[in-house]
Amino acid sequence: xxxxTPRHRRSALLPRSWRSALxxxxxxxxxxxxxRGQDRPLLGLEVRETDGRVDIRIGDIFGGGGIRESLxxxxxxxxxxxxxxxxxxxxxxxxGRSEWRATIWYDPLAGTYRIETAxxxxxxxxxxxxxxxxxxxxxxxxxxxxxxxxxYYLGRIQIETLSLSDLEELRHWLQGELAPAIDGDEEVGGxxxxxxxxxxxxxxxxxxxxxxxxxxxxxxxx
Numbered sequence: 001x002x003x004x005t006p007r008h009r010r011s012a013l014l015p016r017s018w019r020s021a022l023x024x025x026x027x028x029x030x031x032x033x034x035x036r037g038q039d040r041p042l043l044g045l046e047v048r049e050t051d052g053r054v055d056i057r058i059g060d061i062f063g064g065g066g067i068r069e070s071l072x073x074x075x076x077x078x079x080x081x082x083x084x085x086x087x088x089x090x091x092x093x094x095x096g097r098s099e100w101r102a103t104i105w106y107d108p109l110a111g112t113y114r115i116e117t118a119x120x121x122x123x124x125x126x127x128x129x130x131x132x133x134x135x136x137x138x139x140x141x142x143x144x145x146x147x148x149x150x151x152y153y154l155g156r157i158q159i160e161t162l163s164l165s166d167l168e169e170l171r172h173w174l175q176g177e178l179a180p181a182i183d184g185d186e187e188v189g190g191x192x193x194x195x196x197x198x199x200x201x202x203x204x205x206x207x208x209x210x211x212x213x214x215x216x217x218x219x220x221x222x
Contacts, residue, residue, distance in 0.1 A: 042211035043157045045083075052145045052220045054083065054153045058136050059211075061159045062128045067209060070161040071113075071128065077104045080158045083141035088150040088217045095151070098141040104131050145220040153215040160208040 044057035061079065062068040071077050078101065085096040105114040113131040115123045123134050145151050 041213065042209060043081075043155055043213040045153045045155050045213050045215040047153065047215050047218045052151070052218070054085075054141055054143065054155075054215060056081065056083065056139045056141060056155065058132070058139055058157070060132065061135075061209060062132060064209070067159060067161065068128055071104060071106050072108075074106060074108065075161040077159060077161050078102070079104070079135065081139060081141075082156045083143060084154045085143045085145070086152055086154060088152050095146065096143040098143050100139055100141065102135055102138070104135075145222070148220060148222040150217055150219050152217040154212070155214075156210070156212045158208070158210045 040059040041057075042059040042061065044059070046055045046057065047053075048055060058079075058081075061077075062071070067077055081100045083098045083100070084094055087093045087095050101118070103116045105116075106112075107114065112124045112126055113128065115125070115131050115134045117135075117138050120138075125131050125134060141153075141155075143153070
């Protein structure tokens with residue numbers, strides 16, 4: 001059943017002209033900060049010879065771009081990793097896709113960092129370094145070659161900060177302005193919402209990092 005949103009529920013948080021100006025400004029902002037200056041790349045992919053799966057290496061996400069400072073100030077840090085398996089041939093084809101996400105919070109009263117991932121759900125540590133080790137131990141991509149051929153992996157990682165008030169404001173805005181347009185398509189709505197959220201992050205000037213990596217091509221005999 002298609003879900004519709006009545007017109008009277010559209011958000012009035014910002015005038016329409018302001019919202020349009022915000023999106024226009026976000027589109028011309030400079031790209032998000034990269035991982036320059038780090039000894040270790042922000043993202044690395046290495047193929048296992050035994051089963052054709054990929055080991056993912058995350059660099060020091062707290063070492064640059066203001067992420068550590070944002071975390072210390074109480075803003076949540078979100079990590080999103082997208083890994084794709086591609087068949088290497090004359091016309092490359094995508095054979096699989098995996099998404100992995102994590103959120104890190106800092107509690108200044110307890111002096112602890114809370115790491116939330118899908119499985120296991122929660123961990124508490126006392127330093128950003130320990131939080132990073134938790135992320136590195138949990139990150140994974142459930143992909144493997146299904147048939148003989150030549151393959152490679154592509155990976156993209158995004159680290160961003162966003163305040164709770166901004167998240168709530170953006171949620172109401174998306175519900176009011178975008179829900180009628182997407183006409184109940186949850187998959188399209190989720191992707192569209194994430195894209196505009198990133199534009200919103202850039203418009204606010206909040207710290208963010210992103211990087212991509214590609215594994216060496218490999219032959220899999222199955």
